[in-house]
Amino acid sequence: MNGHFAAVGDTPTAAQYGHGVQVIDEDKEFNAGINQYLQSTDVADAGFNYHLISVFGSQSTGKSTLLNNLFGTDFNVMSESERRQTTKGIWMSKNKRGSMADNILVMDVEGTDGRERGEDQDFERKSALFALATSEVLIVNIWEHQVGLYQGANMGLLKTVFEVNLQLFQKDKQSTPRSLLFFVIRDHIGHTPLANLRNTLIQDLTKIWSSIAKPEGFEKSKIEDYFDFAFSALPHKILQPEKFVTEVANLGKRFVAGSRSAKGHSEHGEQELEGGVFLPEYHRRIPADGFSIYAEGVWDQIVANKDLDLPTQQELLAQFRCDEISREVLINFDAAIVPLEEQQAEATRAGKPVVIADLGTTGRTAREKVVKQFEVQASRYHKAVYTRKRADLEGKVDQRLKSLYQAQLSAAHKTGVSKFTESVSGAVKTGQKSGGSYEFAEIVEKAKTKAAQQFKEEAQSLEIAGVSWTNFQSQHALFEKDLDEVSARLRKEEMRRLATRVERWVKSRLGDAVGLEFNKLGSGRGGSGAPELDEKPQTEKDLWDRIWNCFIVIVKEAETRFSDRAQSFNASPEEVNVGLWRLRRKSWVALRERVDEEVMEGNILLKLRENFEDKFRYDEAGVPRIWRPTDDIEGIYTRARESTLTLIPLLSRFRLAETYAPPDLPAFIGHQPPGVEAEDEDDLTPIGGVDEEDGKSLEEEMTVLSEGKRQDLVVRFKKTADGVYVEAKRSAIGGVAQ
Ligand code: GDP
Ligand code: MG
Structure with a gap:
């Protein structure tokens, strides 16, 4: 592997990410270091505020060149003289150009050429599935002269994309995610206007759609149910280099957040975008900090030739991430609570009950923090899983607080009773010394009121609004009963x-x-x-x-x-x-x-x-x-x-x-x-x-x-x-x- 690349198996430093990161290598291995890359590029903490773009197209059609020019990335490009395939597997890099949407991640998918790499039909299908499961926008890179060649390699690729799309989203009926197919026509000479090329492409796409085998229940589905289309044409890079640069810059302006135009689709089904290409409905709703886990899970399923079930993948991801987040947020909770638990355990061993000062405030604050921190990160995941894991977390936290609080109240109980006893005996002794004129009932009543008040204050300080187990009325009643007995x-x-x-x-x-x-x-x-x-x-x-x-x-x-x-x-x-x-x-x-x-x-x-x-x-x-x-x-x-x-x-x-x-x-x-x-x-x-x-x-x-x-x-x-x-x-x- 080239030392400048952060490939699978490497433990890259930030500098080595210059060319991006290899997501899947030529041996179909997933890179476990993706999350590291997302962290080092400040994407990991972005929540949903990131975008994924994949590029498709035949081998050596200038895909990597396009991406590098468009997004300032540094994907490997075939050298002009050698003419051999360079890109292996799937690479990812973060957009480096300004004035685009935040956190655009671009995936460069290995080009295919059916004639040369027959055995790679399989990889083509797998990478298409992977790109569709993750990406909002699929750039289809095509030579102008390939347009209309219905039997061409590109059409084979699109057929694959459509098929796997149906396979993928028939399981995900409730959300039916859409994707944008963005056709970039290369070496556009200009004789044929873009509008005509577009019409030809749409006709071909419709033909392909009608030719694919559709699963049961999807026979009547239309291509527009799943895809929006956008088109763009670029001049010849080598023959019109300056014009190429200008047009690429224009194209770049489209990669911002957008919304669907009030007109909806044009008569050709082309997306009428206002603003840019990133419509919220394209987003796969995988939080950035869960992306690598999700992508790995998806890829594992694809490689194992299992039916890719995205809702299940999302649930698994949610479980995994919620558990991880739970562990992370508990570290702060432990820092606040463990010393108190130790203090209490020590007191118990020594047989000297201790009433920890401000325990209620400490406990309440720690609980609020842990739940809030969990909520911020985990609520982006699968709702039901999040709700359940949140309840689990609260259960764990509450169990810890509960035993702290119970020991606290039992200490308050013990010290309260002995203080009460001492106070009464002391007052009686003083009364006896000063001639025996003391009112015993009064002494008891006064001491009891004070003791009960102190206990009540302690019990109330432990209360947490809306948390029923923090109601300690029964302990309070028990304390008063003991005072009565004493x-x-x-x-x-x-x-x-x-x-x-x-x-x-x-x-x-x-x-x-x-x-x-x-x-x-x-x-x-x-x-x-x-x-x-x-x-x-x-x-x-x-x-x-x-x-x-x-x-x-x-x-x-x-x-x-x-x-x-x-x-x-x-x-x-x-x-x-x-x-x-x-x-x-x-x-x-x-x-x-x-x-x-x-x-x-x-x-x-x-x-x-x-x-x-x-x-x-x-x-x-x-x-x-x-x-x-x-x-x-x-x-x-x-x-x-x-x-x-x-x-x-x-x-x-x-x-x-x-x-x-x-x-x-x-x-x-x-x-x-x-x-x-x-x-x-x-x-x-x-x-x-x-x-x-x-x-x-x-x-x-x-x-x-x-x-x-x-x-x-x-x-x-x-x-x-x-x-x-x-x-x-x-x-x-x-x-x-x-
Ligand atoms: P990829 O395999 O699709 O990623 O293609 P590359 O980006 O590696 O480029 C393959 C070859 O096409 C290289 O020799 C480039 O110089 C050349 N190339 C790049 N852009 C253009 C273009 O706009 N027009 C033409 N004709 N050649 C290009
Ligand atoms: Mg390439």
């Missing part, structure tokens, strides 16, 4: 704190009240020796009534305190009921503990002794006795001792004086309310008669002193009393002795 938990904790405070208060009140009642025992209220000693004093007989009443009053007050405050937290009635139930139980247990403390051995023995001494050592008027030997010390001692001894069975059981039965503790505590959870029961002491499954009866619950302790207490008390008695006896005798 609120409930925090409220429960707050209730516990309240309960602890109220229980402490109950304990302290009960401590005072019970202590007071038991202290009254110690005083024995003065009287002894008198007949009223037979009756137990009021203070002793209704000890438990008074303790029980005190208890009830204290617990009721505590209940009021508890439920008032709990309601201010927005606690539910159920939660309040559970709290009150727990409070009653804990209060009872506190009472029992306090009573147990009072009846501890040392304590109770001391009280009994005091009680006895009050009765024994003081008279009815409360005056201390000075014992004399005449006194009935023994009688007084016995009565006082018996009186105090009656206290022991009284103390042994928690019984109300009137009914001589235990108070109705089960009724007081009440049934376990609904909504008690396991943790509510964890710290509860079982209560006999209330918690039946515990196996302890109410009678046992109300037993303050066991039988053994009781007997032990009687013995010890008697010993103590005896000691007091002996001492009294001694003092009486001693007093006499003095």
Whole structure:
């Protein structure tokens, strides 16, 4: 191959494109580098703004010479002296002349001469098919003296063109592309006017058309259904070189955009063009950046002798190019999104959810860009394929964004909930430090509003207008639900704190009240020796009534305190009921503990002794006795001792004086309310008669002193009393002795 040519198999540099590029070589190989050529000549990005012209004609009729003069190209021309075929296959070059339409690509098709290259009928047919499938304008180069030679080589070529045209476009019924056959008559001497030559040619063309075999359904088709015609005559290049140049320049003016004249076709079917030869209807509508792929696909089909189905080729091209464009535009998308995906993956690995700043804006912008960029390039291709591939692309992009956004919202959820928890706990702590006057419900409500607002803003920032999956209302609802759950938990904790405070208060009140009642025992209220000693004093007989009443009053007050405050937290009635139930139980247990403390051995023995001494050592008027030997010390001692001894069975059981039965503790505590959870029961002491499954009866619950302790207490008390008695006896005798 000549080094100045960019032929098949070469990897050409821009300089090597001087002669254009070989599209198909003599071995019928397609050049994979066509797109490179289109890129280096700035055609690739032109969309539909380019044109394709092919030239046909017998071997050595000056085709390449014509193209070079017309378009400033540099196709190989047979040297005047050697007279042998030079052009092989199909070459392409971009027009280099100004003041023509943009981006004209010219294809120089290998000339044929049936007499010399019989075996090339096949190539002639294939290249005709290829040119028709791609070109808007077919220049037919013909000597003036060949006009009217109906049997000539040119007519054979035209017959082929017509046949393959029918073969090609019978499949493409919806678009029925037209082409312009532009006859350039060479070596026009001038004796016969162009109009006559044209008439002769049209008659011949019509004859050829009627002679070709037409496929089924196309029998009635006319040549004008597929072709427009244009004619031009050029003087002899060698004999009239100056005139040749001028006429070629005139001819060049016709290669601009045009429109069909209002008159339509002339009577001879010649195209009446206004402006230039490039009518939009001739364009094959292959975007420039897809041309090489399309041309290659078409050529492969032609070479394989397959039925060339252009609509299918266009669909295949669309699929290929849309996929390619999709990959290209995704590179920018990746550049914007991959770092964010990595950041998120890193955060997930570290277990620290991260809320990426401005994710919504970044995602939305990247999505808009990728779709827009795809649309600009890909929408030029087959509509259905484009629409489908666009949906695919959007699906891919959305899948990526979706997982980013979901992770983002889950991070916003987690951080939102923990911020909320911290904010409430912090405010409660501050409130407690500053004296405990804080409104828990208010704190929760404020923190919740703030957290929900922040989440909502994040969710809204991710929204993309018209993209339904970016509506995150359900996530928002879920977040609020979680806030409610956390609120409930925090409220429960707050209730516990309240309960602890109220229980402490109950304990302290009960401590005072019970202590007071038991202290009254110690005083024995003065009287002894008198007949009223037979009756137990009021203070002793209704000890438990008074303790029980005190208890009830204290617990009721505590209940009021508890439920008032709990309601201010927005606690539910159920939660309040559970709290009150727990409070009653804990209060009872506190009472029992306090009573147990009072009846501890040392304590109770001391009280009994005091009680006895009050009765024994003081008279009815409360005056201390000075014992004399005449006194009935023994009688007084016995009565006082018996009186105090009656206290022991009284103390042994928690019984109300009137009914001589235990108070109705089960009724007081009440049934376990609904909504008690396991943790509510964890710290509860079982209560006999209330918690039946515990196996302890109410009678046992109300037993303050066991039988053994009781007997032990009687013995010890008697010993103590005896000691007091002996001492009294001694003092009486001693007093006499003095
Ligand atoms: P192609 O094979 O059809 O491409 O023809 P070429 O352009 O290679 O030219 C073939 C021969 O015809 C060359 O020797 C040219 O000098 C000669 N030639 C070119 N233009 C003209 C013309 O207008 N008139 C005549 N008579 N000869 C020409
Ligand atoms: Mg040539």
